[in-house]
Amino acid sequence: MDCNKENxxxxxxxxxxxxxxxxxxxxxxRVLTNSTNVRTDKRERILEIIEKYNFRPNAMAxxxxxTRSKTIGIMVADIRxxxxxxxxxxxxxxxxxxxxxxxxxxxxxxxxxxxxxxEMLEEKRVDAIIQMGGRVDEVCTNKEYxxxxxxxxxxxxxxxxxxxxxxGCYRVQIDAGQSMEIVxxxxxxxxxxxxxxxxxxxxxxxxxxxxRVYRRMLKKYGLPFPNELYRQEGNYDYEAGYKQMEALxxxxxxxxxxxxxxxYTALGVMANxxxxxxxxxxxxxxxxxxxxxxxxxxxxxxxxxxxGYDKFGERIVSSAVAAxxxxxxxxxxxxxxxxxxxxxTGPVNSEQK
Amino acid sequence: MDCNKENxxxxxxxxxxxxxxxxxxxxxxRVLTNSTNVRTDKRERILEIIEKYNFRPNAMAxxxxxTRSKTIGIMVADIRxxxxxxxxxxxxxxxxxxxxxxxxxxxxxxxxxxxxxxEMLEEKRVDAIIQMGGRVDEVCTNKEYxxxxxxxxxxxxxxxxxxxxxxGCYRVQIDAGQSMEIVxxxxxxxxxxxxxxxxxxxxxxxxxxxxRVYRRMLKKYGLPFPNELYRQEGNYDYEAGYKQMEALxxxxxxxxxxxxxxxYTALGVMANxxxxxxxxxxxxxxxxxxxxxxxxxxxxxxxxxxxGYDKFGERIVSSAVAAxxxxxxxxxxxxxxxxxxxxxTGPVNSEQK
DNA sequence: GTGAAAGCGCTAACAC
DNA sequence: GTGTTAGCGCTTTCAC
Numbered sequence: 001m002d003c004n005k006e007n008x009x010x011x012x013x014x015x016x017x018x019x020x021x022x023x024x025x026x027x028x029x030r031v032l033t034n035s036t037n038v039r040t041d042k043r044e045r046i047l048e049i050i051e052k053y054n055f056r057p058n059a060m061a062x063x064x065x066x067t068r069s070k071t072i073g074i075m076v077a078d079i080r081x082x083x084x085x086x087x088x089x090x091x092x093x094x095x096x097x098x099x100x101x102x103x104x105x106x107x108x109x110x111x112x113x114x115x116x117x118x119e120m121l122e123e124k125r126v127d128a129i130i131q132m133g134g135r136v137d138e139v140c141t142n143k144e145y146x147x148x149x150x151x152x153x154x155x156x157x158x159x160x161x162x163x164x165x166x167x168g169c170y171r172v173q174i175d176a177g178q179s180m181e182i183v184x185x186x187x188x189x190x191x192x193x194x195x196x197x198x199x200x201x202x203x204x205x206x207x208x209x210x211x212r213v214y215r216r217m218l219k220k221y222g223l224p225f226p227n228e229l230y231r232q233e234g235n236y237d238y239e240a241g242y243k244q245m246e247a248l249x250x251x252x253x254x255x256x257x258x259x260x261x262x263x264y265t266a267l268g269v270m271a272n273x274x275x276x277x278x279x280x281x282x283x284x285x286x287x288x289x290x291x292x293x294x295x296x297x298x299x300x301x302x303x304x305x306x307x308g309y310d311k312f313g314e315r316i317v318s319s320a321v322a323a324x325x326x327x328x329x330x331x332x333x334x335x336x337x338x339x340x341x342x343x344x345t346g347p348v349n350s351e352q353k
Numbered sequence: 354m355d356c357n358k359e360n361x362x363x364x365x366x367x368x369x370x371x372x373x374x375x376x377x378x379x380x381x382x383r384v385l386t387n388s389t390n391v392r393t394d395k396r397e398r399i400l401e402i403i404e405k406y407n408f409r410p411n412a413m414a415x416x417x418x419x420t421r422s423k424t425i426g427i428m429v430a431d432i433r434x435x436x437x438x439x440x441x442x443x444x445x446x447x448x449x450x451x452x453x454x455x456x457x458x459x460x461x462x463x464x465x466x467x468x469x470x471x472e473m474l475e476e477k478r479v480d481a482i483i484q485m486g487g488r489v490d491e492v493c494t495n496k497e498y499x500x501x502x503x504x505x506x507x508x509x510x511x512x513x514x515x516x517x518x519x520x521g522c523y524r525v526q527i528d529a530g531q532s533m534e535i536v537x538x539x540x541x542x543x544x545x546x547x548x549x550x551x552x553x554x555x556x557x558x559x560x561x562x563x564x565r566v567y568r569r570m571l572k573k574y575g576l577p578f579p580n581e582l583y584r585q586e587g588n589y590d591y592e593a594g595y596k597q598m599e600a601l602x603x604x605x606x607x608x609x610x611x612x613x614x615x616x617y618t619a620l621g622v623m624a625n626x627x628x629x630x631x632x633x634x635x636x637x638x639x640x641x642x643x644x645x646x647x648x649x650x651x652x653x654x655x656x657x658x659x660x661g662y663d664k665f666g667e668r669i670v671s672s673a674v675a676a677x678x679x680x681x682x683x684x685x686x687x688x689x690x691x692x693x694x695x696x697x698t699g700p701v702n703s704e705q706k
Numbered sequence: 707g708t709g710a711a712a713g714c715g716c717t718a719a720c721a722c
Numbered sequence: 723g724t725g726t727t728a729g730c731g732c733t734t735t736c737a738c
Binding site (some may be wrong): 023025038068 | 709713716
């Protein structure tokens with residue numbers, strides 16, 4: 001009875017189903033897509049046979065016919081970083097709500113890889129591309145990459161969480177300046193006057209903007225900048241926080257509050273402070289950025305700046321979909337941040353004033 | 354000059370390139386695939402035009418021709434969990450080395466979703482499927498899911514990190530028993546006699562096996578099991594660790610060492626211990642499983658069981674590829690674990706003996 | 707309501 | 723070396 005006597009290995013197709021059901025392939029396709037009405041008995045017969053052979057339509061063949069793949073490519077720097085995984089998951093959820101599938105790729109911040117991945121996504125005919133992290137983070141846009149992207153965006157709309165000068169990318173960006181405003185405001189109101197800002201990479205847009213606003217806010221509140229070590233950049237690691245805090249201790253310039261560029265760095269800072277026998281937040285307040293699950297996993301729980309990942313992802317994806325569908329999309333959108341106070345920050349210790 | 358006067362919107366194809374280069378589509382295809390030799394001048398002319406239009410071959414059309422998609426589908430419970438993201442990245446790297454691409458999907462432990470994703474992966478004609486987490490973790494295989502999988506594995510080999518009775522899935526599994534052996538051995542040698550094992554889900558294979566070996570090892574070393582609370586299950590959260598440790602304190606049954614099912618739970622345990630004014634590891638040793646970046650991010654750094662993610666991923670993927678290529682693959686493979694000692698464990702406090 | 711036929715963009719056999 | 727031709731598996735007119 002089985003029609004796959006010699007079918008061995010070859011995947012079953014719509015024609016096999018059609019043959020066994022004594023209908024045309026078109027009719028099978030109709031029940032598959034639910035497009036037109038098919039007589040009930042035929043429909044049921046077809047469904048039965050589909051079930052029997054566990055038939056699944058070939059997505060590539062379908063994709064060839066449709067011009068839309070209903071897929072969004074998402075390129076992140078490193079999915080192991082909770083910032084990206086939280087945002088990715090939010091995007092995935094938003095995409096699903098819109099009837100889109102996502103395709104993840106990691107660039108691992110490899111500049112060459114970014115271009116290769118872009119090409120791969122083009123070949124897969126994704127309807128839109130979202131890039132978070134990597135070249136789009138840089139203050140000085142890399143010309144070569146911008147050109148590469150420009151060719152891509154001729155066919156595929158691209159969303160980025162940073163910037164890429166001279167390209168038509170749509171930007172959905174964290175309002176880094178606003179985030180630093182609320183940070184300094186908060187710490188100043190707690191009575192802190194010696195506030196350090198540690199970590200990050202100055203040539204990254206998000207770091208650079210926070211730094212600028214950090215200095216502006218110190219002035220605004222009449223706070224001192226006692227030593228160059230109060231602002232150190234380098235990278236986003238635990239080690240950075242650890243070493244930079246150590247440098248402050250070594251210089252005898254101990255702040256009463258430290259703002260770290262992210263959670264990794266904040267934890268490095270905290271480890272170092274404890275190594276010196278001081279307490280958090282009694283002796284020194286520490287806070288970070290990103291507010292992923294890490295912030296509430298550690299002891300004491302970390303005060304952190306939150307981006308509202310769900311809404312962030314939703315904004316990125318719905319803008320991407322809007323662009324795909326030819327709607328007008330804002331060129332730049334800002335994500336407002338929120339302070340989440342936990343246990344690593346508190347009023348300045350009166351003795352330290 | 355441009356041949357896309359009216360082409361607006363329509364993607365450029367191999368025929369457009371061929372036409373402009375005055376060659377046949379086959380020749381363009383040849384330079385694209387580097388299959389046969391093409392006269393140098395033609396090749397260069399073609400490459401130029403490809404460059405000019407930023408042409409990228411349609412992966413779906415290619416996929417239709419090839420029977421192999423060179424893609425491996427990876428289904429994880431939740432990519433935000435570092436255990437999965439570390440393993441995923443290791444798999445991705447291994448796949449790339451073998452010339453394969455990976456396609457990630459999250460089941461979020463939604464049982465219905467797992468089936469849907471399986472079907473999606475079948476439609477995309479992935480060459481193999483890797484499932485980590487979810488139904489494959491369960492001690493009692495869900496019959497319905499097993500049936501579903503059995504239909505899938507008729508066409509696509511499947512690798513799982515747990516088990517699925519009655520299916521032809523290949524298993525690459527952490528040797529949970531061995532891991533618990535080295536844990537108890539280690540703690541016993543440090544002089545600990547009151548060792549609790551907290552967290553996990555007893556109906557999960559990895560938890561169940563560890564629990565069994567935990568009890569066996571206590572006997573082997575002549576260690577007491579002072580109270581039922583020394584072994585509590587529930588889930589894998591921070592909260593679980595926190596509450597279960599609290600229960601031990603409430604019962605006045607304070608262990609000298611706690612083995613947590615993973616890092617989240619370990620951190621909950623640690624938070625609770627500190628809340629009681631005790632120190633780690635001076636008063637109580639704590640250790641966890643998984644050894645992701647989290648273990649070395651917290652203070653004190655967590656002693657943890659490591660799986661060797663790189664090798665783990667490599668084993669999964671190379672077995673998958675072997676299966677795809679029709680080679681003989683071992684049905685079950687075990688991953689040996691390793692103890693990574695850090696700062697949360699130490700010799701038992703002599704007063705407590 | 708249904709079948710025949712064309713076509714999505716590419717690759718691979720087969721001629722030449 | 724290169725062009726012609728025939729599919730890959732599906733959807734979608736267009737007739738009937």
